[in-house]
Amino acid sequence: MEAEEKYLRMTKSERIQHFLLLSSFMVLIVTGFALKFPEAWWVKMISAVIGEYAFEARGIVHRVASVVMIVASIYHLYYISMTQRGRQLVKDFFPSLRDITEFKDSMLYLVGRKSDRPLYGRFSYIEKMEYWAVVWGTVIMGATGFILWFKDFFFRIVGNVGMDIATAIHYYEAILASLAILVWHLYFVFVNPDVRPMNKAWLSGYLTKEEMEKEHPLELQKIEEESVAEEKKMKSEL
Amino acid sequence: MNKIIRNIFVALTGLFIAFLFIAVSENTTMSFVDSDEDCYACHEDKDLTADVNGKKVSMFIDKNKVNASAHAGVECRDCHQNYNPDEVPHTKTKTNVNCQSCHDDLKGITESVHGKVECSSCHKPHEIKTVKQMKEAGSGECLDCHKTKGVRQFVNSIHDKKGLECESCHKGGHGVANLTNKDVPSLCGKCHSQNKMALANSVHNTTLSQSNTKGPTCSDCHGVHGILTSKISIESEGCLNCHLDEKKFPGEEKGSAKFVAQYRTSVHASITKNDVEAAGCVDCHGDHMVQNADNPQAATIRARQMETCGKCHSDVVSEFKISKHGQELANGNKDAPTCSDCHGEHDIKTTFSNDEFSKINLVDKCLSCHKDGKIKHKNYNGEEELISGYKESQHYKALQKGNLDAPTCSNCHGAHEMKSASEVDSKISKRNLEKTCGESGCHSDQLKEYIGSVHEVAITRDGNKDSPTCNDCHGNHVISKKVIDDKLEQSKAVIKLCSNCHASTEIVDRNDLPTKVAESYKESFHGLATRSGLQEAANCESCHGNHNIRPSTDSTSTIFKTNLPQTCGNCHPGATEAFFTTKIHIEDARKDSPIVYIVTVFYMAMIIGLIGFMVLHNILDYRRKTQLKKADGS
Numbered sequence: 001m002e003a004e005e006k007y008l009r010m011t012k013s014e015r016i017q018h019f020l021l022l023s024s025f026m027v028l029i030v031t032g033f034a035l036k037f038p039e040a041w042w043v044k045m046i047s048a049v050i051g052e053y054a055f056e057a058r059g060i061v062h063r064v065a066s067v068v069m070i071v072a073s074i075y076h077l078y079y080i081s082m083t084q085r086g087r088q089l090v091k092d093f094f095p096s097l098r099d100i101t102e103f104k105d106s107m108l109y110l111v112g113r114k115s116d117r118p119l120y121g122r123f124s125y126i127e128k129m130e131y132w133a134v135v136w137g138t139v140i141m142g143a144t145g146f147i148l149w150f151k152d153f154f155f156r157i158v159g160n161v162g163m164d165i166a167t168a169i170h171y172y173e174a175i176l177a178s179l180a181i182l183v184w185h186l187y188f189v190f191v192n193p194d195v196r197p198m199n200k201a202w203l204s205g206y207l208t209k210e211e212m213e214k215e216h217p218l219e220l221q222k223i224e225e226e227s228v229a230e231e232k233k234m235k236s237e238l
Numbered sequence: 239m240n241k242i243i244r245n246i247f248v249a250l251t252g253l254f255i256a257f258l259f260i261a262v263s264e265n266t267t268m269s270f271v272d273s274d275e276d277c278y279a280c281h282e283d284k285d286l287t288a289d290v291n292g293k294k295v296s297m298f299i300d301k302n303k304v305n306a307s308a309h310a311g312v313e314c315r316d317c318h319q320n321y322n323p324d325e326v327p328h329t330k331t332k333t334n335v336n337c338q339s340c341h342d343d344l345k346g347i348t349e350s351v352h353g354k355v356e357c358s359s360c361h362k363p364h365e366i367k368t369v370k371q372m373k374e375a376g377s378g379e380c381l382d383c384h385k386t387k388g389v390r391q392f393v394n395s396i397h398d399k400k401g402l403e404c405e406s407c408h409k410g411g412h413g414v415a416n417l418t419n420k421d422v423p424s425l426c427g428k429c430h431s432q433n434k435m436a437l438a439n440s441v442h443n444t445t446l447s448q449s450n451t452k453g454p455t456c457s458d459c460h461g462v463h464g465i466l467t468s469k470i471s472i473e474s475e476g477c478l479n480c481h482l483d484e485k486k487f488p489g490e491e492k493g494s495a496k497f498v499a500q501y502r503t504s505v506h507a508s509i510t511k512n513d514v515e516a517a518g519c520v521d522c523h524g525d526h527m528v529q530n531a532d533n534p535q536a537a538t539i540r541a542r543q544m545e546t547c548g549k550c551h552s553d554v555v556s557e558f559k560i561s562k563h564g565q566e567l568a569n570g571n572k573d574a575p576t577c578s579d580c581h582g583e584h585d586i587k588t589t590f591s592n593d594e595f596s597k598i599n600l601v602d603k604c605l606s607c608h609k610d611g612k613i614k615h616k617n618y619n620g621e622e623e624l625i626s627g628y629k630e631s632q633h634y635k636a637l638q639k640g641n642l643d644a645p646t647c648s649n650c651h652g653a654h655e656m657k658s659a660s661e662v663d664s665k666i667s668k669r670n671l672e673k674t675c676g677e678s679g680c681h682s683d684q685l686k687e688y689i690g691s692v693h694e695v696a697i698t699r700d701g702n703k704d705s706p707t708c709n710d711c712h713g714n715h716v717i718s719k720k721v722i723d724d725k726l727e728q729s730k731a732v733i734k735l736c737s738n739c740h741a742s743t744e745i746v747d748r749n750d751l752p753t754k755v756a757e758s759y760k761e762s763f764h765g766l767a768t769r770s771g772l773q774e775a776a777n778c779e780s781c782h783g784n785h786n787i788r789p790s791t792d793s794t795s796t797i798f799k800t801n802l803p804q805t806c807g808n809c810h811p812g813a814t815e816a817f818f819t820t821k822i823h824i825e826d827a828r829k830d831s832p833i834v835y836i837v838t839v840f841y842m843a844m845i846i847g848l849i850g851f852m853v854l855h856n857i858l859d860y861r862r863k864t865q866l867k868k869a870d871g872s
Contacts, residue, residue, distance in 0.1 A: 038770040055771050110855070112862075159818060159819050160822065165833050165834055169837055172844075179849045
């Protein structure tokens with residue numbers, strides 16, 4: 001049945017990378033904002049559960065999560081440079097002039113000036129922005145976090161002004177990243193009417209044909225243009 | 239035995255001879271004395287004696303003296319009637335000499351106390367003295383009869399020395415009278431008129447004249463004949479004689495004998511000067527004008543004690559008068575304490591020897607008024623713990639443990655001067671408190687650090703009233719100790735303490751202080767960690783010190799640029815070589831730390847712009863997609 005046709009979106013490796021990223025990201029958000037808002041109800045609740053050394057535990061968990069994220073990032077660097085699929089992935093993520101047209105058309109469509117949605121390829125401008133935002137965020141948060149982690153060492157190098165800047169960036173970048181994930185990423189995965197209740201690709205790795213038609217029509221077309229046999233072979237592999 | 243027999247023999251012989259005389263004369267006819275010559279024929283003999291009741295009495299009459307006396311010209315027989323010269327003794331039926339046969343104008347004498355006294359007892363038998371002569375002879379005549387010890391005290395008494403006679407008081411001539419207590423004041427008042435007037439207003443006189451005829455009069459204090467003048471005698475003989483008598487003054491109330499007896503234990507009684515009590519009854523209660531203690535005129539009433547005690551204790555009273563206590567008392571405040579409220583009444587003891595004034599007990603004495611909201615405090619209406627909180631203080635606890643160096647109320651407030659902190663020259667005024675604490679011998683190290691600190695300089699140089707001195711941080715009465723067992727609580731307490739001023743817009747504005755020190759600390763990692771409950775995170779004191787807080791421009795300050803690495807290095811080993819280019823407590827990021835400011839502005843723009851765009855994008859996307867679905871469905 002055609003309706004049950006599945007299209008590979010994320011390989012197992014990619015899903016593991018994604019899972020490591022999202023889990024460490026969430027832990028970092030909780031343990032990070034717990035420092036900044038010590039009197040918040042949820043911070044007090046967590047502290048009460050953990051007990052006397054909640055503050056020290058918070059610091060340790062935050063660092064552990066950051067290591068997980070950094071390790072995942074390093075693996076991702078390896079993945080996009082050393083594997084065929086990885087190299088293709090980053091190539092597909094790369095912004096192109098087409099993205100600008102797509103973005104413009106998309107805006108016109110959203111405000112009702114155009115009746116048709118632009119046709120997206122493997123990654124829309126939205127997904128590209130999200131990907132590069134994560135790259136940017138990880139670099140920024142990693143760097144400033146590292147300075148703050150080894151404060152006694154970096155104090156000597158960057159002085160108090162450097163520490164202040166690192167603190168400020170780490171804080172605002174955290175807010176920006178959290179809000180971006182909350183507002184855009186979670187919308188597209190969970191609220192988006194095309195995939196509601198959830199885009200299961202991050203768990204199963206596959207999209208349905210319907211989802212492909214709506215979200216990635218050009219990708220679908222490209223896949224279908226490729227040999228049917230190959231497609232069928234891919235199906236049987238699973 | 240022989241002596242008695244011999245005497246009897248002599249007497250019998252005498253009688254025999256006398257009998258012979260009578261027997262011989264019996265033979266002659268009975269004749270009466272014609273002239274004094276007849277009398278003197280025998281009585282001029284100096285050796286003439288007669289036995290009267292077994293005693294040999296001289297019968298010699300000195301003719302010259304009789305003739306020189308007031309009775310010169312009066313014949314013997316005028317007085318000695320019915321005397322038979324031939325008869326010895328001259329009369330068998332003894333007829334007393336009756337002076338009134340001539341002196342018939344002496345009616346009053348029979349009514350006087352001397353009514354039964356023979357005239358001759360005073361005027362003498364033959365050498366009759368005139369009134370004038372008796373006056374010249376003085377009181378000696380009276381003392382011939384009045385030989386009791388009491389009366390004899392008159393001799394050499396002040397009255398005697400000043401030339402007073404018995405009759406000065408007891409009336410002269412024949413109207414001699416005993417005196418009642420009531421008569422005495424007016425009698426003495428003849429000479430001692432001022433004292434009489436004073437006595438007339440006294441409680442003693444009221445008692446005497448209104449209720450008790452045996453009430454106290456002059457002589458009860460000064461003695462009857464041996465007039466007393468020295469203070470000690472008057473008190474022991476006078477005041478205490480009555481006032482220690484439990485029958486006269488029963489009970490245990492004020493005014494009772496027991497109450498007065500407490501005087502014996504007082505320092506006033508036990509310290510002596512020239513064998514006289516340091517202060518006796520009259521020194522406080524006054525002498526003649528003595529009043530009940532509750533009489534408004536009494537020298538001992540509360541309002542007048544300053545004056546009364548000040549007679550001797552002028553130094554402390556003058557201190558007390560300008561004290562808050564003294565001023566309130568002068569204004570008629572009935573709650574204000576006076577001398578006796580603290581020192582007691584009869585049982586006054588030195589503050590050194592009296593246990594009530596020991597450092598630890600003094601607290602209770604002061605708190606007997608200064609607690610339970612009895613006295614409104616100008617700043618802390620009804621908050622009694624302000625003062626009674628002293629009992630929670632380290633000072634009181636130290637006293638309890640026996641550390642006698644720890645201060646009690648008077649060490650800070652003074653004893654009599656009792657000044658409040660608002661008075662400039664008080665020991666606890668803003669300017670003086672540091673010396674009171676620091677020069678007590680206990681906190682000299684802290685004082686050394688504090689002198690030159692930004693807080694101290696503001697007070698001593700600029701007279702700044704907001705700047706903290708010892709009590710602003712350590713508390714007034716509840717001087718508490720550092721809570722060393724809980725660093726976090728300690729830390730939070732310090733932050734709160736400093737924030738009291740440094741986060742108060744009023745104080746910050748008034749003194750042109752940096753505006754965001756508390757706020758920026760709260761947002762710093764140190765502040766966040768403390769807020770989160772980390773024990774070791776730095777608080778205000780960790781960087782700024784405590785007593786020695788100095789501005790960052792002071793090269794001896796812990797936060798002077800070149801000292802900062804050392805200060806931070808206490809916790810951050812790497813910081814010893816750190817460099818500081820911007821302020822720690824950033825007030826205005828644009829000025830104090832431009833890069834942080836740029837970062838902040840950049841991110842704010844990103845957050846508002848980007849996230850705002852995303853939200854809008856979501857809304858439109860959702861709307862569009864649901865529209866599409868509806869279209870598909872229909």
